[in-house]
Structures are given as C-alpha cells and as structure tokens.
Amino acid sequence: MFPLPGKSSKTEDKSFPQKNTLQIDGRLICWDKPQLMGIVNLTPDSFFEGSRAGKSLDRVTELVASHISNGASILDLGGYSSRPGSAEVGLQEEIDRVIPAVKWIASNFSGSLISVDTFRSKVAEEAILAGAHMINDISAGDLDEEMIPTVAKLQVPYIAMHMRGNPQNMQEKTKYSDILGEILYYFAEKLEQLRKFGIKDVIIDPGFGFAKTLEQNYFLLRNLQRFETLSLPLLVGISRKSMISKVLKVNANEALNGTTALNMFALCQGANILRVHDVKEANETLKLYNTLYP
Numbered sequence: 001m002f003p004l005p006g007k008s009s010k011t012e013d014k015s016f017p018q019k020n021t022l023q024i025d026g027r028l029i030c031w032d033k034p035q036l037m038g039i040v041n042l043t044p045d046s047f048f049e050g051s052r053a054g055k056s057l058d059r060v061t062e063l064v065a066s067h068i069s070n071g072a073s074i075l076d077l078g079g080y081s082s083r084p085g086s087a088e089v090g091l092q093e094e095i096d097r098v099i100p101a102v103k104w105i106a107s108n109f110s111g112s113l114i115s116v117d118t119f120r121s122k123v124a125e126e127a128i129l130a131g132a133h134m135i136n137d138i139s140a141g142d143l144d145e146e147m148i149p150t151v152a153k154l155q156v157p158y159i160a161m162h163m164r165g166n167p168q169n170m171q172e173k174t175k176y177s178d179i180l181g182e183i184l185y186y187f188a189e190k191l192e193q194l195r196k197f198g199i200k201d202v203i204i205d206p207g208f209g210f211a212k213t214l215e216q217n218y219f220l221l222r223n224l225q226r227f228e229t230l231s232l233p234l235l236v237g238i239s240r241k242s243m244i245s246k247v248l249k250v251n252a253n254e255a256l257n258g259t260t261a262l263n264m265f266a267l268c269q270g271a272n273i274l275r276v277h278d279v280k281e282a283n284e285t286l287k288l289y290n291t292l293y294p
Helices: 057-069 091-108 121-130 147-154 179-196 214-222 224-230 242-248 256-268 279-292
Strands: 021-024 027-030 035-041 074-078 113-117 134-137 158-161 202-205 273-276
Touching: 035 057, 035 279, 057 074, 057 091, 057 279, 074 091, 074 134, 091 113, 091 121, 113 121, 121 134, 121 147, 134 147, 147 179, 158 179, 179 202, 179 214, 179 224, 214 224, 214 242, 214 256, 242 256, 256 273, 256 279, 273 279
Parallel strands: 035 074, 035 273, 074 113, 113 134, 134 158, 158 202
Antiparallel strands: 021 027
C-alpha cells in the first residue's frame, strides 16, 4: 500500500495511539477510531446560520437529534460566538443561553456526551453541574485564570485550544517566527501546567482560524502529524471556516464540499476528533477513511 502524501505508513494502523481512553461521568470511554463532534450554537450570530439554535429548545432538539442519528458521539454547545470580530457577550447572557440547553439535552438525550464551548470558569462549572461532561476552551485557560483550577476541581476532560488574544482582536496577532514550533511549545508548557493541577484527560486543538492567516492555517494542516509528539488526542475544527471559503470564493453556506475534502485530509494526518456542523457528511467521510485504513 502506498501511503498518502504526508502520511506515514504507520498512521493507518492507529487512532489515539498513545491515549485512547477518557474518564467521563464515572465511565471509562474508549475511542479506538476517530470521533465526530456535532456543533450546536446557542447564539444568534455564529458565522454559519445552519448551526444556530439560539434559545429555542425546539431548535436545539432538532439539531441534537440530527447530530446523534447521523453519528456524532459528542455534542458541542456554545453560547458565545468566537468568530473573528464577534460581539462581546456578558457572563449572565452566556449562562442563560447555555445552561437550559445543557439541562434539556441531559434530560432528553441521556447517554449523549455534552461538551460546552466556553472560556469562562463560571459557565464551565455551572454547565458541568447541569449535566455536561467536558469543557472546550478556545483560550486553554488564558482568558480566565480560574478556568484551569475549576476544571481540575470538576475532574472532567478538557479541550485546550491555541489562540492569541481574544475573538475581538485575535486576527491582529498572527506574527510568528516559527508558527509550528511556537504552538508545540505552547502546548508543552500548557500540558505541564494542566498536569500540575491534576487534570488527567486533555485533548488539544491547534485552533484553525484563531490568530492565524490563511497561509498559516494550511501550513498547520499540512503538518498535523507533528502534534503526535504530544501523545494526546487531536481535535480539528475547520468546518465551513473562511480558510475554505476564501480559497473557493464561496460563502459559509457553500463550503460543505471543501470541508469534506479537508476533513479527509485531516483524518489522514492524524486527527482524532472532527468538530463539524454537518455530521452526516462527516460520518460518510469517516466511513470511507475507516475503509481505507481499517
């Protein structure tokens, strides 16, 4: 078998090669194949209209039921749009968006894994107490000094993403001397900090589109395999992002085909979790990947 370009001949034999288990809600979860995370935006202004649920529990139910039936093993709920230049959202507003949805899903879709996309420790704590299972933090604790101690106290899995600045100014912070080396060093230092606090289950996310130019995004995607040196599950979130629409000269609504192409490439480069808006199409991609590399 000829390896795909940029893909080692060993990669097809492994997913989560160093660590493939997570402790979640008293259960030992084993993922020996890549997983799908379905996006549920509890916001009125997320960049892709099709993922917006706002505060409508009927729309939340529709999105969640679709994601689960199409193969998502994780649901990622967010009450704060993190698209470049997005408006600031108050703490109470974020809580009011997120907590009712978490409680509703926990009550009506038992067994589903709920991730909450927040950089605020207060939202994280209330979400876990309401029935969520993991925290997805775009700032890896850099925007709230209480986030890491809170996650340690809660003893839940933590998704740490690389970003500079905040959603309002991150695209002004794209100057790197060695972007790959700097991000790997960032995660090495971050993991040392997380382990000192006793956080055992960590997933890393390179942060496509967060304080990165178009060229930098594609450079990181081409070099995803380098993140295997961190020996942790790798989440890739490129669904319908501008790194696709700018190249294809389409808008987010028309970026599904490009998303599918890049998701397959990400899987071939070692991605363990795909964070997506379109779970059905991502699951078809995953089935083909698993057929190529059983």
